[in-house]
Amino acid sequence: MNITKENIQFINQYLQKSDVLFDDLRLELIDHIASAVSFKMVDENLDFYDAFKIYMIENKKSILKAGMVNQSVNFKLAFSKFFGFLILKEVVIFSVVFLFLGMNIYKNTLLENLERFQINLMILLLSFSILWMILSYGIFKKRLFVVENNFILLTLLFQLMNFARILWDNNLQIEFYITLVFGLSFTLYIIFMCKISLEFYRKNKNLHEIIH
Amino acid sequence: MKNSQLYKGSLNTIIMKLLEEKGRMYGYEITQKVKEMTKGELNITEGALYPALHKLEAEGLLDVEVEKVDNRLRKYYKLTDKGTTETVNRLAELDEFIKNMQSIVNPKLSY
Numbered sequence: 001m002n003i004t005k006e007n008i009q010f011i012n013q014y015l016q017k018s019d020v021l022f023d024d025l026r027l028e029l030i031d032h033i034a035s036a037v038s039f040k041m042v043d044e045n046l047d048f049y050d051a052f053k054i055y056m057i058e059n060k061k062s063i064l065k066a067g068m069v070n071q072s073v074n075f076k077l078a079f080s081k082f083f084g085f086l087i088l089k090e091v092v093i094f095s096v097v098f099l100f101l102g103m104n105i106y107k108n109t110l111l112e113n114l115e116r117f118q119i120n121l122m123i124l125l126l127s128f129s130i131l132w133m134i135l136s137y138g139i140f141k142k143r144l145f146v147v148e149n150n151f152i153l154l155t156l157l158f159q160l161m162n163f164a165r166i167l168w169d170n171n172l173q174i175e176f177y178i179t180l181v182f183g184l185s186f187t188l189y190i191i192f193m194c195k196i197s198l199e200f201y202r203k204n205k206n207l208h209e210i211i212h
Numbered sequence: 213m214k215n216s217q218l219y220k221g222s223l224n225t226i227i228m229k230l231l232e233e234k235g236r237m238y239g240y241e242i243t244q245k246v247k248e249m250t251k252g253e254l255n256i257t258e259g260a261l262y263p264a265l266h267k268l269e270a271e272g273l274l275d276v277e278v279e280k281v282d283n284r285l286r287k288y289y290k291l292t293d294k295g296t297t298e299t300v301n302r303l304a305e306l307d308e309f310i311k312n313m314q315s316i317v318n319p320k321l322s323y
Contacts, residue, residue, distance in 0.1 A: 005283045025262070027278075028239055031286045032258060035240040038282075065259030077270040084272075146266075 003034045007048050011037075014056075020067030022145035029067055069145070078150045085192045095184055102180045111176055118165075121183055125158070128190050147197050157185050219254065223264050225306050226256075228273065228291065228299040236277065236290035239265065265289055273298055 011030050020026045040051040085091060110117055161182040168174040230245055231237055243256045268274045273295035277288045
């Protein structure tokens, strides 16, 4: 039996109200529930709302578990994806060139302007995050777990950099290397996010016409 | 999932085996296929299935295709080339595991 557009909207709203916040996770669960409910409607000769009610009484806990975010698993996933990106041949070459230029040709310029370089790094990160939020929430109006999950890495890198700066605050040489390494890490992270977002968008163009 | 601790470690292999046979499948279809094959003995819950699918996708073993079906979008999973190779390895490992279990639990049958 066919599930109507209104039925799909009903399931979507139900899941949204149950805190299944990410659109890509919700999309799968909508299809899962709709498939199960449509079979139940036929097998037990029920209307949509009765079939939905019975199905959710039996399966709500498991359905909502599938829509929740497990931070420890997600961190491992995000980290393994980022690590896979870091060992790409082009990325390794880019990193070597970046570090070579920073440690040799631009070393004196960087040492003289270390604080300004760090501030610019912060501005870059802030601009990237703001632009990201404008694109996701303002233009596409989507929260995609597959992409957003990787922000956990940015938080980690940011905290590590602050910690390292506090630890070696009085040593200019070490601060220089820390700034250079984190400058490279943040640049790679931004490239990584753009790359996976673009790949994800190309593969899942349909997701952007998701039900409202 | 019935006897969840026993089945937990094999969930990814079960999913990959099904995808190897069927080509591509969506979440609900996987749960129903497993139920049907085991005559209702094994019930994969949504809470176990979807995180497993996402993990396999993140590891590059599965690829996805999204299609519009009956007023909604459906996400199909299929094995990548890497996933196909890995399925063979994991099935061999599982087979070995079953044989070892057999020799421990029921030594007479294993000969």
